[in-house]
Amino acid sequence: MPIKSYLVFPHEGQQKALEAALELLPSCEVIPAQNKDIFVLVTDTSDQKEEEDILNQIHSIESLDHLTLVSGFKESHPS
C-alpha cells in the first residue's frame, strides 16, 4: 500500500498539458505550485505493480521533463 510524493517538472510552457494528463491518471493527486511551473504529485496505490504501472504511464507523458521522488510511506510495516 505505498504512498509516494514527487516533484514533477514539465517541459517549458507545457505545465497545463502535464497537469491535465496527470489528473486523468488514477491514484494520483496533483498539487500545482501557484507561482512556479512545477507540481507536487502524490501517488496512492494498492500494490507495487499498480505503482509501477502508474509510473510507466507518467514517464510516457510527453509534456513531462522529469520527476524526482521526495518521500514514501508504507501502510503496513516492511517486515
Added chain:
Amino acid sequence: MVTNRRKFLKQLAAASAMSAAASMFPGIVFAEEQLEGLPKGLINWKKAPCRFCGVGCGLLIGLSDGKAVAVKGDPKSTVNKGLCCVKGYHSVMAMYGKDRLTRPLIRENGKLVETSMEKALDLVAGKMQEVINTHGKDAVSMYGSGQWTIPDGYVASKFMKGAIGTNNLEANARLCMASAVTGFISSFGLDEPMGCYEDIDHADVFVLWGNNMAEMHPVLFSRLLDQRLKRPDVKIIDLATRTTRTSVAADRSILFKPQGDLAIANAICYELVENNWIDKGFIEKHCSFKEGKTNIGYGLEDKFKFSDKAGTITFEDFKTFLQDYRPDKVEAVSGVSARDIKYLASLFGDPNKKVTSFWCMGANQHTRGTWINNLIYNIHLMVGKISTPGNSPFSLTGQPSACGTVREVGTLTHKLPHGVVANEKDRKMAAEIWKVPVERIPYKPSYHTVEMFRALDRGDIRFMWIQVTNPMVTMPKLNRYRDAVQKDDRFIVVSDIYPTPTTDIADVILPSAMWVEREGMFGNSERRTQHFEQMLDAPGEAMSDTWQIIEVARRMGFNELFPWSKEDHIEEIWKEYARFHEGKKHGMAPYEALKQAPGLQWPFVEGKETKWRFHAKYDPACEGNSFDFYGKPDRKAWIWARPYEAPPEIPDTEFPFWLNTGRVLEHWHTGSMTRRISVLHQAMPRSYVEINPEDAKSMGIKNGDQVRLVSRRGKIELPASVHERGQPTKGQVFVPFFDESLLINDLTLDAFCPISKQPDYKKCAVKLEKVNVIN
C-alpha cells in the same frame, strides 16, 4: 481509522514534497489548504544521512512503535534540499530482511554453528593473538570499508596501527577512491574537493567524465536538471564510453574509446593553449609544471613496486608535450572527433562560463587513474576555473563515508588519521594522541588491497577481519582470491548484517548493528560530516562494528587505549579523533554542533563551514587575498604532463570485446542490502550483459538471449540486454556487479594504477558467445 491514517500519510507525503520544493525554489507558493489540518505526533522524525551513496543526502527517518516506517528527504539538508532517490526512500527496509544476521556463527568441522557474542569475540581475539605469536604481527590484517562509520574506522586504525603495530589495514575505498586521493595529493598536496555541491547552483556548464550521474548520484543529477530548467543556458555534457540515462538527459553525449580520456584531456589543453584561452596571470602566479615517470606498468605481478618522482618542467616544456595531442591526432586513440574536442575546449575556454567537472569510478577505476585525475585538474587550472563558486573540478565519491572514514581517518596501509606513516611528525602526533610508543607505529606501508589478498594467498597473511564489505563479490580476478581465503591455515572473520559470499567463506561471522541501530557519523563527497543517533535497537546480539573492535582490543590487553563506556564512546572517539585535524586547514565541527545540524563541512573554523578551499575569499587557511594552494610547499597547484598510455589488456582476435562493469540505480554495490528490499529486487532482479545493438545483430543475439562471456580468467553465462537501459559502444559490453549469483569479477583483471593501487574494473578483454539452448 485506516482511512484517516492513510489520509494523514498522504498529507505528510504532500507536505514533504512541498518542503523540498520550497528549499529548491525559495518563495514557491502552494495553495494554503494543502498544508492545513496536518495532524502531528503519529510518527517521530529523526535526521540521518542516507545509508547508501556518497552524495550523502540528509534524510528524515520516520519512527513509530520502535520501528522505522518511513523516509523523506530532509528539507534542511543543503545536500538534497528535501529530495531523495529510490534507494534512499527504501533504505529503512534494508534493516528488516528476513535473513538478517542476529547471532554470531563459528565454523566447526566445516559447518557454521551459532554461539554467543562473548564466545565469538573471545575466539577472534584468541586467534588473532595466536597468529601474531606464531607468524608475527604482520600476519594479521583488517579490511574495512567506505561504509564504515567514522568511529568504526578510527578505532580500527588505533587498534591495528597503535595497539598491534601493523600497517595491515585497508578498506574497500581503495577499489573506488584511491586514484582520486593520489590525484588530489599530486596536484594540490591535500585530499578532497575544493568545491561543494553549491557549485551546481552557479555553474553554466557541467562536464561529466565517465560518470553516469543519473543512476549513480541521482539526487545531484536532479539538481543539475533543475538548474537547467531554471537557467536554460546551462549545458550538461556527458563524456562516456556507454550511452546511459545520463547521456539521454544531457545536452550533448560524446562517446570515447576506453582509456581515450587521457588523450582527450590533453587535447583540450592543447586547444586552450592554441586559442590563447588560458588564464596566463593565474598560471604564472598559482601553478607549477611537473612531469613524472612514464611506462609505469600495471601491477599485474605480485609484490609490484612503484613510486613516482616529480620533476619540474617549464610552461614551454608543457606546451611541447601537448604537441602530440592536437585534436585531429588523437581522434584514432580517443574515438572522438576533433570537432567535439574543440567544442569541449571552447566551453572550458569561454571566459563567461563557469564550468564544473564531475567524475567518479570512470576516472578512478583506471590503470592510469591518478593521471586522468591530474589531467582534469590541468584543464581547470589552465583556465583558472577552480576554487570559486561554479568553477569546480569535482571528484565525486561512491560510498557514504569513503571520504569521512577512509580518506579522512586514513584507514589505508600508508595513512594515519593525520598524514602518513612514512612521516615521522605524523607518527609522533598519532603516538601522542593514542598514548603509545612511537616505535610501535611502523613507518613502512605494508599491503594495499590487491596485494593484501595476494599476501593472503601466498601465506604472508594468515588472519583477516573483514567488516562492512563483500570482497568475495568485488575483488577483481576473483577466482584467485576466492581460492586464497579458503586455503588451510587462513582464518577469516566477517562482520556483516546479512549472509553474503564473503560470510560463506568465514570462520567467524559477527552480526553487526546497521546504520541507525547505532550512533555514528559519515562524511560525504563535499567534506560534509553528518551525525546520526541510535534510533532503533539492533536485532538479537548484533553489535556495532566500533564496539566489536573495542571488545576484541580489550580482550587482547589494550584496555587503556579504548577506555570508553558504551554510553559515551562515540562522543569520546569523535573528540579524540578531532584532535588530529585541529586548525584552519582541516578543523572538524564539534560533536555538539554535529548533533544539531543536518551536516557540517570541514574545515570548520570558528563556528563556520568552509565551502570553497584555496581562495582567501572563502577559506580562512589562505594567505593573501586570492588563490593560495597551501597544500604544496610552493603554495602552487601542480600541472602535470601525463601522457596517454594504453591499458594492459586490449581486445584482440581471441577476446574481441571490452568488458566494462559498474552499478545500477536500484542496487547498492553487491546488492546484499538492496536485493533484500523487494521493490528494488523486483525492479532489477538479476544481472545481464548490455550489448551494442549492431554487435548483437551481427551475432544473431536478441534481447533476453542467454550468452556466455569469457575472459582469460573466467567465464559466466547471463542474459543479453539489447536496446534496454544502457548501450555500450560497438565492441564493448557492460555488466553490473550487484548480482552475487553472477560474479562478473571472475572475469576482471587485477591490474591497477601504479600510483594509487586502485584496480581498473572498466577495461579488460572478453569474448562473447551465444549459448545454444537445447529444448
